[in-house]
Every structure is written in structure tokens, then in C-alpha cells.
Amino acid sequence: MLINNYIKEKYYKNKYFKKYSKNFQSILSEINTEINSSHKIFNILNKKFYLNFSIKDLKKFKKFKSIVIIGMGGSILGAEAIHDFLAEKIKKKVRFLNNLDESQITKIKKEENVSKLLFIIISKSGNTVETLANSFALNLFKKKHSKNIIIISEKKNNLLFKLCKKMNLFFIEHRPYVGGRYSVLSEVGLLPGYLMGINIYKLRSQIQTFLNKKERYFLKKTTTQMASILASNKFNNLIFINYSSKLEKFLFWCQQLIAESLGKKGKGFLPVISNAPKDHHSLLQLYLDGPKDKIFNIFSVDENSKEKIYFNKTTDVKSFLNKKKIGSIKNAQKKALIKTFKNKNIPFREFKIKDNSEEELGKIFSFFIIETIIIGKMLKINPFDQPAVEQVKIFTKELLS
Secondary structure, three states: OEEEEEOOHHHOOHHHHHHHHHHHHHHHHHHHHHHOOOOOHHHHHOOOOOOOOOHHHHHHHOOOOEEEEEOOOHHHHHHHHHHHHOHHHOOOEEEEEOOOOHHHHHHHHHHOOHHHEEEEEEOOOOOOHHHHHHHHHOOOOOHHHHHHEEEEEOOOOOHHHHHHHHHOOEEEEOOOOOOHHHHHHOHHHHHHHHHHOOOHHHHHOOOOHHHOHHHHHHHHHHHHHHHHHHHHOOOOEEEEEEOOHHHHHHHHHHHHHHHHHHOOOOOOOEEEEEEOOHHHHOOHHHHHHOOOOEEEEEEEEOOOOOOEOOOOHHHOOOOOOOOOEHHHHHHHHHHHHHHHHHHOOOOEEEEEEOOOOHHHHHHHHHHHHHHHHHHHHHOOOOOOOOHHHHHHHHHHHHHHO
16 A cells, blocks of 8 residues: 655644654554553454454355345444455355345345345444344344344343344354444454455454554654644545545445544544545535645555547547546546645645555555544544444434333
């Protein structure tokens, strides 16, 4: 992964930068300690991190050609990101129930033989309203379906765990100290990934990259800059301009990570996914000439473009597009945008993913997890809770009771 940083000092107040720079080393030391400590969030980055499931026990589920994953937020976004980024390696049909969408339930009931589907139901609390609603709407909790259900939740007094004990369902414990938005590198992302057919060991092989000595200077600079920008309240919108369809679900994962971790105490970025070049024709005018309250992250993947444009001789039309690959056109549009951003002094970072491999995906997952947590700690914001969201959940249950 190649990262180019074009965020200049003038975009934030230097007093914040100096303050947070001093804190970086102590935060990094804390992270390195927690990596080697069980029951700490950063243990997910430990190379010896143990899985709460045995590959041998999953072999009986490999026979399923179709998988339905049911979850909300961090319980499902990571699996979606893995699926779309590595889609060329996945031979199975995978569906995601990530919202309350009655049409999706009806479609599965009409088009599928439910007994031939593998259902992976994920909820950290075991009581997530939407996850339970979707699961019960599909009438899954019957004896005839007990062999094609996997449940991942905390091992405590919650509805999903009770159902597991009552129906003898295949259960995997969700670690209580790993919040949903940080769980992609644990069982929550790795189990679905394994059953999709991807190499989960490769996915985890490069996750400490940005903690290595040669990467620490960049990590210090980028986290300190972003924390300084948030503290100055000058920029509130973080726009992800995406030039690869493979990354769209990853960016939705990233959106939740950043919004839910840092959106506290009157601070936070509003992360917006903007697909390009489509949005060149709808939002680019605003980005270039509207309010100067935005920072941009530009994403692309190096892909072998196969589709090429040819102008038929009989049309007698000449064009600069002739014999150009679709990928080359998109790359030219990205370079033109970057050149324009530089000319207009618009702050941005460019993330260029070298290839769509498990190793690269694991690397970008870990980068944004590490960066987000460090920014939170610099700002003295707890990056692990979501108190405002919990209040909405309480009100919802009260209204349904």
C-alpha cells in the first residue's frame, strides 16, 4: 500500500501538532504492551492471536455453497469488505442481511431452499434488535435448521446464547473486550472469511506493518495531523473518493470505525463515501468550489484492466479514447483530480492499494484501526464506546415492550 500525504501545516494549528507529537510515543508504547496482553483490544494484532474456533470443526460447514450472513454494523461490515475486495477468489454465493429490509427476507424465502443455506448470525451483545428480527423472520430457529446455523455472540445471558444452549447450535464466543467495529481481525471477520474460501492467515500476516520502525515516522505524522485538524474544528467532513468498486464495502467499514470511535464531545469527522468517476459529475463542483471544510482520502487499487475501447473504422470518427483501457481512463481522471487538488490547495491523502490480496486488505484494516485509536487517545476521546447510540437502543426496546 502506497500512501501519499498532502496535508500541509497551514491546515491545522501548530500548537496542537506539537502537543500531540509529544504524546505519540507514550501511546505507541501502550499499544505495544497491549498487543502482548490478552483481554486488551490490541491483542487482535498479535501474531500469536488465538482463534475461538477450530478449523477442523468448521469442515462440516464447507459443503454449503450458499451463505447468508446476518448482523449489523461492525458485526457484518468487515465480512462484507472481505467479500467484495476478494470477490474473484470466492466461488460461493454470499448474501448479507445488514438492515431491516422485508423484501430481502421475502426474496430468500421464495428463491432459496433455506435448509441448504448456511446462516452465520453475529451479534456481540446477542440481543441486537435487527439481527434477531431478521433471524426470526426467516424462521431459522427450528430443529431442522439446527445443523446449518453458526452463532457468534458473547457467552453470557443473552437471547442468542440461550438459543444455542437450548437447540445445541454451533456457537463461537465473541470476545467481550473486542468491540464490533474492531472485530474484523477476530472470529467475526475470520470465520466468515474462511468459509467463503479466503486465506485468513494471509489476511493477518501483515497487520503489524505500521508498527514497524520504518513506518513509525509516517504513523506519527499522519495521526498527529488528523488529531490536530479535529482539535482545531476547521475541517469536519472526511470524504472518501473511491476509484475501485472492490473498496466500497471496506470504506463503509471505515466509515463506521471513524464516525463511531471519534464522534464524541462535540468533535468528529463526518465520513462520506463518494464513488468516482461517477461523482465527478455530481459532487465535484462542491468539493472544488464549495465550503473549505473537507479533507479528502483518495482510494484506488492497481488492477489489470482488460476492457479496451476501439472505434470502428466504418464510423469514421477519431477520438483520444481510441485503444484506451477502461482502467487507464479512470486512472487519468484520478490524476487529474489530484493535480486540481494541488492547484487549489485542497488537503488530501492518497491511498493506492497495490493488489487485491489478503495481505493488502489486512494491512489497510490494521492501519485504520491503529490510526483511529491513536487519534482518539491524543484527543482524550474514548475510541471504544458509543454512549449516545446505547441510549437509542434503550428507547427502541422501551417502545417495543
